[in-house]
Amino acid sequence: MKQDEFELAWLPELVYTGGRFESGVALLCDWSGRIAGLARASEVGDGKLVRLKHRAILPGLVNGHSHAFQRVIRGRTEYRTGKGSDDFWTWREMMYRAATRLSPADLYDASRMIFLEMALGGITSCAEFHYIHHAPDGVPYDDPNLLSKTVIRAALDVGLKICLLRVSYARSGFATEPNPRQLRFIEEDPQSFLSHADSLRAEVAKAHAGRAWVGLAPHSVRAVPLDYLRECFRYAEEHQLPVHMHVAEQPAEIEACMKEHKRTPVALLETEGLLSERFTGVHGIHINVEETRALARARSLVCACPTTERNLGDGIVPAELLFQEGVRVSLGTDSHTQADLLEDARELEYNMRLQKLERVVLNRTSDEPSALAASLFDSATRHGAESIGIRGGGTLEAGQAADFFTVDLHHPSIAGAAPEDLLAHIVFSLPASAVRETVVGGRMIIEDGHHRSEREIIEKFIALQKRLWS
Amino acid sequence: MKQDEFELAWLPELVYTGGRFESGVALLCDWSGRIAGLARASEVGDGKLVRLKHRAILPGLVNGHSHAFQRVIRGRTEYRTGKGSDDFWTWREMMYRAATRLSPADLYDASRMIFLEMALGGITSCAEFHYIHHAPDGVPYDDPNLLSKTVIRAALDVGLKICLLRVSYARSGFATEPNPRQLRFIEEDPQSFLSHADSLRAEVAKAHAGRAWVGLAPHSVRAVPLDYLRECFRYAEEHQLPVHMHVAEQPAEIEACMKEHKRTPVALLETEGLLSERFTGVHGIHINVEETRALARARSLVCACPTTERNLGDGIVPAELLFQEGVRVSLGTDSHTQADLLEDARELEYNMRLQKLERVVLNRTSDEPSALAASLFDSATRHGAESIGIRGGGTLEAGQAADFFTVDLHHPSIAGAAPEDLLAHIVFSLPASAVRETVVGGRMIIEDGHHRSEREIIEKFIALQKRLWS
Numbered sequence: 001m002k003q004d005e006f007e008l009a010w011l012p013e014l015v016y017t018g019g020r021f022e023s024g025v026a027l028l029c030d031w032s033g034r035i036a037g038l039a040r041a042s043e044v045g046d047g048k049l050v051r052l053k054h055r056a057i058l059p060g061l062v063n064g065h066s067h068a069f070q071r072v073i074r075g076r077t078e079y080r081t082g083k084g085s086d087d088f089w090t091w092r093e094m095m096y097r098a099a100t101r102l103s104p105a106d107l108y109d110a111s112r113m114i115f116l117e118m119a120l121g122g123i124t125s126c127a128e129f130h131y132i133h134h135a136p137d138g139v140p141y142d143d144p145n146l147l148s149k150t151v152i153r154a155a156l157d158v159g160l161k162i163c164l165l166r167v168s169y170a171r172s173g174f175a176t177e178p179n180p181r182q183l184r185f186i187e188e189d190p191q192s193f194l195s196h197a198d199s200l201r202a203e204v205a206k207a208h209a210g211r212a213w214v215g216l217a218p219h220s221v222r223a224v225p226l227d228y229l230r231e232c233f234r235y236a237e238e239h240q241l242p243v244h245m246h247v248a249e250q251p252a253e254i255e256a257c258m259k260e261h262k263r264t265p266v267a268l269l270e271t272e273g274l275l276s277e278r279f280t281g282v283h284g285i286h287i288n289v290e291e292t293r294a295l296a297r298a299r300s301l302v303c304a305c306p307t308t309e310r311n312l313g314d315g316i317v318p319a320e321l322l323f324q325e326g327v328r329v330s331l332g333t334d335s336h337t338q339a340d341l342l343e344d345a346r347e348l349e350y351n352m353r354l355q356k357l358e359r360v361v362l363n364r365t366s367d368e369p370s371a372l373a374a375s376l377f378d379s380a381t382r383h384g385a386e387s388i389g390i391r392g393g394g395t396l397e398a399g400q401a402a403d404f405f406t407v408d409l410h411h412p413s414i415a416g417a418a419p420e421d422l423l424a425h426i427v428f429s430l431p432a433s434a435v436r437e438t439v440v441g442g443r444m445i446i447e448d449g450h451h452r453s454e455r456e457i458i459e460k461f462i463a464l465q466k467r468l469w470s
Numbered sequence: 471m472k473q474d475e476f477e478l479a480w481l482p483e484l485v486y487t488g489g490r491f492e493s494g495v496a497l498l499c500d501w502s503g504r505i506a507g508l509a510r511a512s513e514v515g516d517g518k519l520v521r522l523k524h525r526a527i528l529p530g531l532v533n534g535h536s537h538a539f540q541r542v543i544r545g546r547t548e549y550r551t552g553k554g555s556d557d558f559w560t561w562r563e564m565m566y567r568a569a570t571r572l573s574p575a576d577l578y579d580a581s582r583m584i585f586l587e588m589a590l591g592g593i594t595s596c597a598e599f600h601y602i603h604h605a606p607d608g609v610p611y612d613d614p615n616l617l618s619k620t621v622i623r624a625a626l627d628v629g630l631k632i633c634l635l636r637v638s639y640a641r642s643g644f645a646t647e648p649n650p651r652q653l654r655f656i657e658e659d660p661q662s663f664l665s666h667a668d669s670l671r672a673e674v675a676k677a678h679a680g681r682a683w684v685g686l687a688p689h690s691v692r693a694v695p696l697d698y699l700r701e702c703f704r705y706a707e708e709h710q711l712p713v714h715m716h717v718a719e720q721p722a723e724i725e726a727c728m729k730e731h732k733r734t735p736v737a738l739l740e741t742e743g744l745l746s747e748r749f750t751g752v753h754g755i756h757i758n759v760e761e762t763r764a765l766a767r768a769r770s771l772v773c774a775c776p777t778t779e780r781n782l783g784d785g786i787v788p789a790e791l792l793f794q795e796g797v798r799v800s801l802g803t804d805s806h807t808q809a810d811l812l813e814d815a816r817e818l819e820y821n822m823r824l825q826k827l828e829r830v831v832l833n834r835t836s837d838e839p840s841a842l843a844a845s846l847f848d849s850a851t852r853h854g855a856e857s858i859g860i861r862g863g864g865t866l867e868a869g870q871a872a873d874f875f876t877v878d879l880h881h882p883s884i885a886g887a888a889p890e891d892l893l894a895h896i897v898f899s900l901p902a903s904a905v906r907e908t909v910v911g912g913r914m915i916i917e918d919g920h921h922r923s924e925r926e927i928i929e930k931f932i933a934l935q936k937r938l939w940s
């Protein structure tokens with residue numbers, strides 16, 4: 001390694017690379033924020049070395065599914081709303097109460113708050129499934145992408161990379177009365193939706209190449225009729241964009257799809273030829289073996305959001321089935337009731353244990369101490385990157401962006417781990433708070449557990465919550 | 471309130487008292503470490519005031535079930551151990567590998583580590599279900615209570631209160647060959663067990679009154695034959711001690727009990743007249759309506775340990791049934807795969823949501839924003855205190871010990887909460903790391919997120935893990 005091929009060398013105690021932790025190895029970053037490679041500490045000149053004592057470096061976590069604005073209802077929906085029982089649908093009405101009242105400035109403050117929390121927890125990239133487009137009265141803003149750009153700006157200001165999944169939302173549902181609380185989401189005409197997405201794509205590519213990019217997200221089969229869906233997928237195919245869609249989150253959604261299309265959502269996508277390796281079905285809870293195989297054949301992914309899914313009473317992602325059939329699972333913090341992607345990772349496995357009354361369900365091919373943890377960690381990193389359009393991302397390989405985080409090896413949750421079981425300690429026991437540094441594109445956005453703007457971001461958010469709810 | 475009736479007044483932004491957060495109120499503590507009452511800030515002389523900016527004070531969490539030494543196997547059992555599937559019983563063999571090799575000094579170092587983590591997470595009292603009594607070869611130490619006292623010393627040195635539940639363990643199981651890995655646990659004769667417990671009780675009462683105390687824990691119906699059980703319960707009744715027992719954690723344990731006694735464990739305890747309000751059944755996962763009602767009639771408690779139970783593949787505590795029938799549920803971190811009692815609290819509710827595909831299951835009687843959270847918080851505080859023998863504990867009422875913790879109201883996980891939904895934010899979204907101060911008996915053991923001995927405790931533990939496993 002020549003000394004002019006890198007700009008900076010990070011030297012922690014351990015680096016997670018090639019599926020294991022290596023010691024005495026420095027991570028080299030070039031001037032453009034990419035990884036130049038790894039080198040022995042002795043090969044690196046002292047002037048370029050950043051020593052990180054008691055730290056391990058791991059590839060940055062990738063948040064595959066986020067609704068940033070829902071941070072404003074954290075802790076505000078955990079009570080009985082009426083005489084009947086509560087469920088996803090009663091929660092949704094409460095969520096709409098927030099969605100209908102946020103100004104662009106409010107959305108910025110809420111988004112920065114959750115992006116800050118993500119950064120503090122080791123997340124370096126996030127896919128934002130963004131569906132609030134218009135003013136509260138349903139009238140489009142002069143710039144139809146105002147709010148998409150607001151969320152992008154919030155992520156970039158915090159220092160995260162963002163894949164803005166612009167959502168198409170045409171209707172309340174099949175043969176369903178319009179819901180006035182969805183006024184801000186609706187773009188009935190696929191051509192105008194695509195023209196908005198197209199200008200957003202161009203603007204973002206020009207202004208933020210490599211830091212922000214655009215994908216499409218037809219909201220769900222409920223909210224988007226078939227012709228419209230086809231248009232979205234055609235555009236995404238043409239421009240090779242990631243496509244995400246809520247799929248099989250709730251039984252009622254599947255029933256409605258059976259009524260309209262005589263097929264389940266996944267079966268519909270398959271028979272229409274819409275599944276591809278650029279497609280991610282978000283949730284994928286209520287799917288069967290056949291649907292799973294259809295996803296596997298197309299190399300599509302499923303994005304699971306276990307902390308949200310337990311909060312909303314959605315049910316349990318059939319992770320064993322997905323893993324067995326070779327469907328890659330990515331992870332998202334979704335409604336942000338918690339913002340701890342490793343908790344999501346461990347719940348993939350834990351929910352299987354609770355269903356089967358067994359242990360070590362999702363990786364039985366190896367007796368390496370961290371083999372199962374590595375499978376779950378792939379969901380939080382590599383599969384997330386693949387799902388949101390970062391080719392080969394979620395690793396510390398040369399040529400990839402220098403997106404990573406560090407953990408404190410003396411943190412009480414993982415102290416005493418050996419290199420071979422450190423990843424198991426991290427995946428099963430580390431709270432987000434043990435993340436010490438987060439680096440995105442070679443730039444340190446979290447240093448020793450803090451963000452330089454955190455006080456301002458938090459104070460603005462507290463003021464927003466007061467304004468919204470009191 | 472006269473100024474000589476208290477020694478110190480803690481003034482945070484909010485105090486959780488009487489089931490709600492009050493502002494502008496100081497918590498008064500007397501010289502003996504008890505709560506003298508609450509007062510308006512203006513009534514308190516400045517010299518006695520400890521101002522806590524951006525903080526809320528809540529009653530200390532009570533950890534109802536702990537095996538401290540199991541901290542040494544955290545992160546070391548998450549892999550395939552053989553050709554068959556893994557479960558609780560294969561995990562137990564791995565756990566025994568640790569239990570068989572710890573010296574008294576090792577046990578001290580491991581115990582301090584987990585007690586430190588508990589203190590950092592707002593836990594002020596812990597019930598240690600302690601079953602390692604003898605040297606590794608099964609020979610009793612000169613002092614049969616050496617290891618019990620070692621664990622007590624570890625808790626007190628960290629600053630926690632501890633209820634040492636001395637475990638009786640007579641056999642491997644009904645009609646089962648002895649397991650050499652259980653040699654350290656076994657005291658075959660109830661009289662010698664009780665005489666050891668009796669001297670421990672006397673010594674602890676003399677040396678550590680109010681900070682440590684003793685209860686009994688017949689390990690399980692598997693490990694303790696009926697006559698022996700009766701002796702234990704008789705002694706506990708005579709001295710009014712808490713009695714804990716593992717109950718219905720695994721289906722195999724119930725099958726064995728059916729074979730030996732023609733009844734389930736709970737039915738056996740009931741027909742033998744052993745249930746009482748001093749009894750806590752730990753786990754209580756595989757129990758039916760009749761058994762639940764038997765527990766309710768006797769005013770017995772169930773201690774649930776959801777983070778451990780999901781890790782071990784034990785199954786889901788039937789929390790809705792227990793709540794409906796009026797059985798108080800306490801919480802324990804048990805194997806310490808995580809040490810975050812609020813995560814245990816939220817899992818009580820979340821596992822119900824995943825089973826029923828509904829929301830807000832465990833408290834449907836109120837539409838107060840924090841009513842459900844308050845029920846879960848009671849499990850982490852009041853019911854824990856009742857279960858381990860702290861009468862009226864787990865509250866900030868006058869006369870109770872000044873055992874409490876603070877949270878940072880500007881922590882990203884709860885920032886923006888209003889007083890009425892703050893408890894819901896805390897129970898559903900706060901990570902243990904947002905705890906800033908922990909105070910036990912009026913003495914601050916965690917200050918601004920740190921313990922004064924944490925560096926030494928962690929370094930000793932890291933050295934222990936190296937010694938044990940490399």
